Amino acid sequence: MDRTAFIVSIIVAVICASLLYLAGAEDSSQNSGSKAVPTTIIFSHVVGQHTPKGIGALMFKRLVKERLADKVAVQVYPNALLYSDGFKGVTDKRDKVMDALKAGKVHLAAPSLSQLSDKHPALKIFDLPFLFEDGEEADKFYQENQKLLVASLEKDRYRVLAHWQGGMKQLSANKSLKAPSDVQNLTFRIQFSNTVEASFTAMGAEVKKMDFEAVYKALERGEIDGQENTWSNIYSEKYFEIGNQYFRETNHGYLGYLLITHATFWDKLSSDERSTLEKIIKEVTEEVNEQAKRQEGEAKEKLKGKSIKVEKIDREEWCGAIWGNPEKRKDLLSQIDVKLLKSAKTVSTDQNRCPFPQIGDVESSAVD
Ligand code: SIN
Numbered sequence: 001m002d003r004t005a006f007i008v009s010i011i012v013a014v015i016c017a018s019l020l021y022l023a024g025a026e027d028s029s030q031n032s033g034s035k036a037v038p039t040t041i042i043f044s045h046v047v048g049q050h051t052p053k054g055i056g057a058l059m060f061k062r063l064v065k066e067r068l069a070d071k072v073a074v075q076v077y078p079n080a081l082l083y084s085d086g087f088k089g090v091t092d093k094r095d096k097v098m099d100a101l102k103a104g105k106v107h108l109a110a111p112s113l114s115q116l117s118d119k120h121p122a123l124k125i126f127d128l129p130f131l132f133e134d135g136e137e138a139d140k141f142y143q144e145n146q147k148l149l150v151a152s153l154e155k156d157r158y159r160v161l162a163h164w165q166g167g168m169k170q171l172s173a174n175k176s177l178k179a180p181s182d183v184q185n186l187t188f189r190i191q192f193s194n195t196v197e198a199s200f201t202a203m204g205a206e207v208k209k210m211d212f213e214a215v216y217k218a219l220e221r222g223e224i225d226g227q228e229n230t231w232s233n234i235y236s237e238k239y240f241e242i243g244n245q246y247f248r249e250t251n252h253g254y255l256g257y258l259l260i261t262h263a264t265f266w267d268k269l270s271s272d273e274r275s276t277l278e279k280i281i282k283e284v285t286e287e288v289n290e291q292a293k294r295q296e297g298e299a300k301e302k303l304k305g306k307s308i309k310v311e312k313i314d315r316e317e318w319c320g321a322i323w324g325n326p327e328k329r330k331d332l333l334s335q336i337d338v339k340l341l342k343s344a345k346t347v348s349t350d351q352n353r354c355p356f357p358q359i360g361d362v363e364s365s366a367v368d
Contacts (some may be wrong), residue, residue, distance in 0.1 A: 023305040026267050038073045039269065042099050042110040046080040046212045048236035052295055053257060054078055056164060056288035060108075063280045071273055072109075082106060086115030086192050101158065101262045110164055110257040114191040120152045121335040127195035128332060130355050131344055132254045132321040133250040135165035135292050141347045142256070145340055150258070161278070162285045165292040166230050166255035172245040173226030177313075180321035186225040189215050195332065196253070202328035203321055219245065230255050231299035232292070240308050247303065251311045252319075259285075319354035329359065 042309055043060065047053050047201035061074035083097040083106065097109040098116070117123040125131065125141075132138040142163040144147060150160040171177060173186055190196045192209045200207045208224050212233075218224045219242050227239065233255075239245055259281065266274065304310055333341075341359070344350050 008085050008129070012178055020207075033070050038069075038071055039273075041072060041074045041108050042077065042082070042106040043074055043101065043110075044077045044082040044086050044106040046097075047078065047112050047233060049078050051166060051232045051236050052166060052288045052291035054236075056284050057110070059287055060284045062279060063283065064277070067276055068273060072277070073270075077106075080211065083109075084211040084213065085109070085111035086141050087119055089192065098158075098260075101260060102156075102264075104262070107265045108259065108261050110259045112166065112191060113254075113256050113258065114196055115195040116153070116258065117193050117195060120150050122152060122337055122340065123196045124193075124336055125340045125344060126254055126256060127193050127199070128336070128344075128355070129199040129252050129322050130303065130315070131348065132168075134251075134295075135167055135254065135256065135289065137347055137349070138254045138256055139163060139165055139289065141344055144347065145343055148337070148340065153258070159261045159263055159266045160258050161261060161281050162259040164257040164259055164285060164288045166257055167232060167250040167292045167296045168230065169228045169253040169255050170231060170234065170248060171226060171250045171252065172234065172239060172247045173220075174244040174246070175225070176246045177226075177248045180318050187223075189218060189224045189227040195334075195336075198328065198331040198334075199253070199322055202323075202325060202332065215239075216242070228253065230292075230296065231303070232295040235299035235302055240303055240306055247308055247310050249300070249310050250318065251315070316354055318356070323355040323358035333359065 025361055033316060041064070044058050045057055049058060053235065057078065059075045061076050064072050064074045083095065083100050086096045087098045088094065088096055095103070095105075096115075097106060097111055100106045101109055111172070113123045113126040117127055126138065132141065146163075148159075153160055171183075171188075173183070173188070175182065175186065180203050183200070184207065187206040187208055188200055189210045190200060190207045191212075197207050197209070208218070210218060210224070215224075215227055215229075216237055216239065219239060222244075226245070228250075229237075229239075229305065234240070234247070240247075269277070300310055323332070345356055
C-alpha cells in the first residue's frame with residue numbers, strides 16, 4: 001500500500017468509527033429516554049407576551065421544559081419578530097408564518113382564523129359579523145364542527161392542535177362612531193380576509209388589509225382611520241396612546257386562533273413526545289380561553305382608567321345595517337358552507353337575533 005492509499009484508509013476508518021459511535025450514542029439515548037440534542041420547537045406569533053395568546057405561548061414553553069426537558073425545547077418569538085401571520089400574498093411576496101411552517105423554519109404558530117380563511121374557506125364562517133355572541137359560543141361551534149373546519153388545512157399537511165379563543169372584536173376610529181352610517185368613507189385596517197372586507201364595505205367603509213404589527217404606525221400616520229380588534233390586543237398595542245382614536249364596544253366579530261404545526265415536523269416526533277405535548281396543549285388551551293374571557297373585561301377597564309371613553313352600540317341597528325341588504329348579504333355568504341351556518345344557528349342561545357332572521361332565506365334556498 002502506498003502512502004496516499006494508507007492515509008485515505010485511515011481517514012475512512014476514522015469516519016466509519018465516528019458514525020458507528022454516533023449511531024450507538026443515538027441508540028443508547030433512545031433506550032435511556034433522552035436525546036443528545038433536544039428537538040427545538042420554534043413558536044412564532046405576532047402579539048404581545050401579556051395577551052391570551054402570548055401567555056399561552058410562554059406557558060407552553062414552561063410546561064415543555066418541566067416535562068420534556070431533555071427531549072424537546074421551545075423558543076417563543078412574539079410580536080412578529082420572525083414572521084407575520086397568515087400566508088404569503090399575491091402582492092406581498094414575503095413568507096408568512098404558514099409558509100414558514102411548511103418550509104420547517106418554524107414549528108408552531110397560532111394565526112387568527114381570519115388570516116387563514118381566504119385559503120381555507122370553511123373558516124370564513126368565523127368572520128361573519130355578529131354571528132357569535134362570545135368566545136365560548138364560537139368555541140362550542142368549533143368543537144362540534146372541528147373535522148369539517150380543519151379538513152383542508154389537514155389536506156395540506158398542516159396539523160391543527162387546538163382552537164384558542166382570542167375574544168370579540170371592537171372598533172376604533174378617528175371620529176366617534178355613533179350610528180353605522182358614521183363609518184362611511186372611513187378606512188379601517190382589517191386582516192387578510194375577503195369576508196371581513198365584505199362586512200365593512202356593506203356599511204360603506206373602505207378597508208386596508210395590513211399585518212397586525214403595522215397597525216400602530218398606520219394609525220399614527222393617518223394612513224388608516226380606524227381598526228378592529230379585541231380589547232386585549234387594543235390595550236397591549238397601546239392604540240389609546242395615539243390620541244385620535246374613539247373606541248366603541250361593538251362585539252361585532254370573533255377573533256380566534258388555530259394552534260398549528262406541520263406534519264413534516266410533528267410526525268417525526270416520537271409518539272410519547274406527541275402525547276405529552278398534546279396533554280400540555282390541552283392545559284394551555286384552558287388557560288388561554290380563561291385569559292381571553294378575563295382580559296376582555298380587564299383590558300376594557302384599564303382603557304377606561306386612562307380616561308378613554310368606551311361606548312356601546314345598538315347591536316340590532318348595526319347588525320341590521322350590515323345584513324339587511326340582500327346584495328351585500330350575498331357577498332358575505334359567498335363560500336360559506338350551509339351545513340356550518342345551520343350549526344352556528346343551533347349553537348346560538350338566541351336564534352331570533354340578527355343575523356339569523358336576515359340570513360334565513362339564503363339558508364333555506366341553499367340547502368340541498
Ligand atoms: C392576533 O391576535 O393574532 C392579531 C390579529 C390581527 O391581525 O389583528
